[in-house]
Amino acid sequence: MPVRVVEGAIQHYAWGDPDFIPKLLGVAGRGQPWAELWLGTHPNGPTLLEDGSPLSDLTGKLPYLLKVLSAREPLSLQAHPTTEQAIEGHARGVFDDDQAKPELLVALTEFEALCGFRPYGSTIDYLRRLGADQFADFVQEHGEDSLADLYRGAFDATATITGLESVEDRQARWAWTLGEKYGHNDPSVAATLLLNYVTLQPGQALHLTAGNLHAYLRGSGIELMNASDNVVRGGLTVKEVNVDLLLEVVDLAPLREPIMKVTDGRYPLPEAGVQLIHLAPGDSHTAAGHELAIALDGTTLYLSPGTPVFADSHTYVVTPL
Known part of the structure; x- marks a missing residue:
């Protein structure tokens, strides 16, 4: 086919x-x-x-x-x-x-994202660098309970988040921006400071x-x-x-x-038994299963088992591991 x-x-x-x-x-x-x-x-x-x-x-x-x-x-x-x-x-x-x-x-x-908890010692050091000492003390005392205790109202993050307005740190700027939108005392806003910030x-x-x-x-x-x-x-x-x-x-x-x-x-996703592979222009691939592909020229494809494909543009294909 x-x-x-x-x-x-x-x-x-x-x-x-x-x-x-x-x-x-x-x-x-x-x-x-x-x-x-x-x-x-x-x-x-x-x-x-x-x-x-x-x-x-x-x-x-x-x-x-x-x-x-x-x-x-x-x-x-x-x-x-x-x-x-x-x-x-x-x-x-x-x-x-x-x-x-x-x-x-x-x-x-x-691509900017927050994902997974930073090691708590690193988070405490990070918060102190931001001048958020009260929040750092809270995390130091509560450790892995910090998230749950934030949501249970054990810490009012208002002063922490409003204090970030002029801080030149990308993650802190995001926390302040989210505080402006959802409320400076929103526990989820403070929780973003516990996570890894990455720019891909x-x-x-x-x-x-x-x-x-x-x-x-x-x-x-x-x-x-x-x-x-x-x-x-x-x-x-x-x-x-x-x-x-x-x-x-x-x-x-x-x-x-x-x-x-x-x-x-x-890019393996072992939990689903599949991986995403990148084909550069000129690369070829033969489907090993029911595969879907997205090419960056806007083409979206289905490949039946055994079907060969030749990439005209950068293409991402899902294939079995």
């Missing part, structure tokens, strides 16, 4: 950039926020074949979901459940899907496992994840939040190396 062009589903979430995805696809954005382009068989955004029939008619249910994400404004502070938590939560109607949502993101532009350059990536507390701040990238839409939000959003559930699923262990190590243009 030849390579088949497919049509992904667009998600117009409020935080989306109005230009990046329309420009990628060569269509008019019409002033709307274009947050995500989905490729896969998830019912919240199924991919279609050229004749309008669902991709799942050919592939069945795919175990992964491929996206382009483009954020003009920060996303919510969130985490995703483990498989066991997803199964249990799905059974009682808490989660839409019965599986975890590990994900990786490969930057297509400069194109080609660099994040691998976010279950429980990783994170918030994407700005930029565009390719995402690969399990075919799950389970999200638990703690704040920094007008959408529904569930702090108690967030505290159940969050992984408090420090993440010492948030930026993923990449070898030969391959």
